[in-house]
Amino acid sequence: MAQTSLVIIRYGPYESCGVVDHRTFRLEGLQAVLKGCGHSCVLEKTPEWNQVELVVNGECVYECSLRDLEFGGDGQLDPICQEATEAVKNAYQQHQK
Template identity: 60%
Template sequence: MPKNALVVMRYGPYSAIGLSVEYRTFRLEGMQAVLAEDGHKVILEKTEDWNVVELVVNGEVVFQCNIKDLEFGGDGKLDPLCKEARRAVLNAY
């Protein structure tokens, strides 16, 4: 996939530490940073599916994970899921 791809990041609500179920983007910051560093434009899109993160490139889901498995905040460089997501976007058609 060439640089400057448009990546739609779909994310669902989740419950953190017993709090109410809400849409939160704190766990998405690292993944957004990693993709932006590669020159991709990331658009956030809410979905009704709980605990999910999906990356969509050219209408195809290229990566999916549980939002609770992502590291909270940070730059994403040490998060193995962010590295896997980066590879999935780079290998997308």
Template identity: 55%
Template sequence: MPKNARVILCNGPYESNGVVAHRNFRLQGLLAALTVHEHQCVLEDTWEWNMVKLVVNGQVVFSCNTKQLEF
């Protein structure tokens, strides 16, 4: 990834305790790691269930199921 890149974190809703909603809890570690490396992070809610995508320069560079991320 280029230095000081603008990274868009697209995250969809997921179910937790019977409630479906957009939550950022699982993204905190990822946000911290990107910020340490001086990237500008933008959170963007999407409607793709259980999905997290990192978009840099218009390209998806990483994607996974939200529940695979650890706190």
């Protein structure tokens, strides 16, 4: 797998303390895990509430609710981050075949 693999993380707004906004606090662990595997991450805002999509080579390879991700942290113990990382890994393996 190339060390410069690009993963686009599309994320929508969510409500916290009565305010709806695009926030990246819940994406920190996901980004850390992906970067730890050698991927480059680009954040892209979308209008879809509570939505996270991981896009690899123009194809959505993983989706989840933003609110399911753990707040902050390094993502090592977050099962959603592990599932997402595996989906990205599988997408690159299939693309190389």
